[in-house]
Amino acid sequence: MTERKIRVLVAKPGLDGHDRGAKVVARALRDAGMEVIYTGLRQTPEMIAEAALQEDVDVVGLSVLSGAHMALTPRVMELLKANGQSHVKVFIGGIIPDEDLHRLKEMGVTGVYGPGASTDDIIREVKHAVMG
Amino acid sequence: MTLASSVLGGDRLALARLLTQVENDSLEGRAALAELFPHTGRAHLIGVTGAPGTGKSSLVNQLALHFRRQDDKRVAIVAVDPSSPFTGGAVLGDRVRMRDLAGDAGVFIRSMASRGSLGGLAQATASVVQVFDAAGYDIVMIETVGAGQSEVDIAGLAHTTIVVEAPGLGDDIQAIKAGILEIADILVVNKADRPGVENTERSLKSMLDLAHPSQRVFRHHGQIMSDSVQAAPRDGMIWIPPIQRTVSTEGTGIAELAGLVAKHAAHLRQSGDWASRERARLEVELDALIRETLMSRFREGVPQKQYDEIVEKVVKRNLSPWEAVKVLMNPHPGPSPRGRGESERSK
Numbered sequence: 001m002t003e004r005k006i007r008v009l010v011a012k013p014g015l016d017g018h019d020r021g022a023k024v025v026a027r028a029l030r031d032a033g034m035e036v037i038y039t040g041l042r043q044t045p046e047m048i049a050e051a052a053l054q055e056d057v058d059v060v061g062l063s064v065l066s067g068a069h070m071a072l073t074p075r076v077m078e079l080l081k082a083n084g085q086s087h088v089k090v091f092i093g094g095i096i097p098d099e100d101l102h103r104l105k106e107m108g109v110t111g112v113y114g115p116g117a118s119t120d121d122i123i124r125e126v127k128h129a130v131m132g
Numbered sequence: 133m134t135l136a137s138s139v140l141g142g143d144r145l146a147l148a149r150l151l152t153q154v155e156n157d158s159l160e161g162r163a164a165l166a167e168l169f170p171h172t173g174r175a176h177l178i179g180v181t182g183a184p185g186t187g188k189s190s191l192v193n194q195l196a197l198h199f200r201r202q203d204d205k206r207v208a209i210v211a212v213d214p215s216s217p218f219t220g221g222a223v224l225g226d227r228v229r230m231r232d233l234a235g236d237a238g239v240f241i242r243s244m245a246s247r248g249s250l251g252g253l254a255q256a257t258a259s260v261v262q263v264f265d266a267a268g269y270d271i272v273m274i275e276t277v278g279a280g281q282s283e284v285d286i287a288g289l290a291h292t293t294i295v296v297e298a299p300g301l302g303d304d305i306q307a308i309k310a311g312i313l314e315i316a317d318i319l320v321v322n323k324a325d326r327p328g329v330e331n332t333e334r335s336l337k338s339m340l341d342l343a344h345p346s347q348r349v350f351r352h353h354g355q356i357m358s359d360s361v362q363a364a365p366r367d368g369m370i371w372i373p374p375i376q377r378t379v380s381t382e383g384t385g386i387a388e389l390a391g392l393v394a395k396h397a398a399h400l401r402q403s404g405d406w407a408s409r410e411r412a413r414l415e416v417e418l419d420a421l422i423r424e425t426l427m428s429r430f431r432e433g434v435p436q437k438q439y440d441e442i443v444e445k446v447v448k449r450n451l452s453p454w455e456a457v458k459v460l461m462n463p464h465p466g467p468s469p470r471g472r473g474e475s476e477r478s479k
Contacts, residue, residue, distance in 0.1 A: 030222060030223045035222045056149055056151060
């Protein structure tokens, strides 16, 4: 039997085109031995939830730099739940004002990372969230 | 209700979860595969292979759209990308080119990492394809990793193998080498709006002209396994791979390509090749399983310490790999592996 791999969906919801951060994180998670499904720019929450279902991921990482995170995140989480995937951990990266941090955590977001976050921290926290 | 029966009942989440079990080769996955096996053998398996950057994902996207819109077929896509040989991690990026298929419940896309396999597929790809087949998908498209010259496993899995080329990828010597071009049932010259398309097409054509149109036989254990199921095809039953130009970003040539795929399927059924390919495929799969089972059974019987010691001897050049195998495979090792005659096992 082969070992279990952590599967991560890295997605960019919304309309901003800044995917550098998402790609850096995807690469870092890859180098940590995870299987990262990268879906590209301008995904709707519906597309993200559908991909998360088909790929049976453990983690969804959303990259939002447009300021729309308070609209997009709850929608993604709602759809994951509706699909029977409430066990999937959601992480967010991007430009997230401090005052939103608390509310995102309340919604059930596992981790939020802004500019300058270390990929080592992200890897450690993703592993911890999935493996316990 | 078992995972397998939920999958047969059309539950997409169960399908996704079963694919993970099968990919991880878990006991639950194996049991489900056994339960699903009687329901397989219906889907048309289409392989798409070619060098990195030739446009395989975009082509799969367009073909799947066509099968959905024109033929109303349910389509599953298995997209394989390479795993890192160092960390085992992977970035699976084929979905980026398949966004047109989002929101269609008749399409299911699954990305797979190759997990150390070298033939262009992952070890569990055949099993994943079986699950989709049992789940009632009419067409299962398998996109290989960006293939070089010898990643030809797809030909043993798919009914129809499409090899994708693009202009500017090498001269006509590439076209007469053995390997990937030989496995094509259909050759596609994608990016046909680029300069050099005539040259690419010409080299492929001359390759095909030189090829003696012979019955397709499978190499099996290094031996030619001739088709034992069906008599040799009659004249006019020989399939000569057609060449199709496409521009998959625009959809040019896609309808024609889909037509060729359908024509090939009809040819396989008429000529009896469908049955012989099925047989060869299942035999290859069975062999792989036997190999894997024997390997794990063997490793269970050898203490890790002994194994490490032998490896160490090989590293120090005290033992050749062949001698090491002899020692390891012999449960009651004699006094010296060098003492045994070379021909002892060859008879």
